[in-house]
Amino acid sequence: MTIQDAKFLMSNSRVEECPAPTLPEYAFIGRSNVGKSSLINMLTNHKGLAKTSSSPGKTQLINHFLINGNWYLVDLPGYGYAKISKDARAKWARMINFYLRRRENLTCVFVLIDSRHQPQAVDLEFMEQLGSEGIPFVMVFTKADKQSGSRTSQHVVQYLETMSKSWDELPRHFVTSAEEKTGRDEVLDFIAEINQQ
Numbered sequence: 001m002t003i004q005d006a007k008f009l010m011s012n013s014r015v016e017e018c019p020a021p022t023l024p025e026y027a028f029i030g031r032s033n034v035g036k037s038s039l040i041n042m043l044t045n046h047k048g049l050a051k052t053s054s055s056p057g058k059t060q061l062i063n064h065f066l067i068n069g070n071w072y073l074v075d076l077p078g079y080g081y082a083k084i085s086k087d088a089r090a091k092w093a094r095m096i097n098f099y100l101r102r103r104e105n106l107t108c109v110f111v112l113i114d115s116r117h118q119p120q121a122v123d124l125e126f127m128e129q130l131g132s133e134g135i136p137f138v139m140v141f142t143k144a145d146k147q148s149g150s151r152t153s154q155h156v157v158q159y160l161e162t163m164s165k166s167w168d169e170l171p172r173h174f175v176t177s178a179e180e181k182t183g184r185d186e187v188l189d190f191i192a193e194i195n196q197q
């Protein structure tokens with residue numbers, strides 16, 4: 001798929017105030033600093049569209065981007081950021097949970113996972129939760145440029161093996177690097193495929 005047009009629409013904290021749910025929507029979620037906003041910029045070929053930062057906790061609201069005038073990309077705040085207050089964490093969790101459960105046009109959630117690490121409980125639990133609620137999702141292993149391809153594959157296999165113990169069917173997965181712009185076509189083709197259904 002070619003991205004002809006990508007524009008920021010709005011940020012808000014309430015699912016009721018999101019744009020009218022008339023177009024397919026794809027949301028990016030994952031731990032703070034995993035590279036959600038960077039991946040959105042890489043996919044849209046639009047440096048600076050989504051705000052990124054080297055310190056975790058940059059994205060704090062639900063951010064809608066309209067792509068090619070006919071689908072939405074959504075940048076969400078990360079989970080698992082230790083350095084915020086309990087109150088702030090609970091508020092974020094509430095916002096994200098409401099969004100994930102109530103957003104009727106949410107077509108697929110992209111769960112971003114740092115490809116440098118072995119399976120992390122927080123990511124496994126988050127996906128477990130999505131699965132148990134029947135929210136469709138795929139996995140994206142980010143920052144693949146940070147280590148060798150074989151190390152990345154090793155971590156991917158470890159995730160899939162761990163998940164296969166409790167899942168009949170494994171979610172689809174992608175490997176990306178926002179730095180080297182890898183995995184772009186695969187992710188965009190996947191979205192195009194669903195949009196055509």
Ligand code: GTP
Binds near residue numbers: 035176
């Ligand atoms: P929050 O909004 O805070 O949850 O973070 P985020 O998941 O949106 O991460 P963000 O895109 O802001 O990136 C965090 C840091 O990781 C930045 O310093 C990025 O430059 C870096 N980064 C993101 N993706 C990649 C990647 O593919 N490769 C490398 N080397 N660095 C990356």
Ligand code: MG
Binds near residue numbers: 037075
């Ligand atoms: Mg972000």
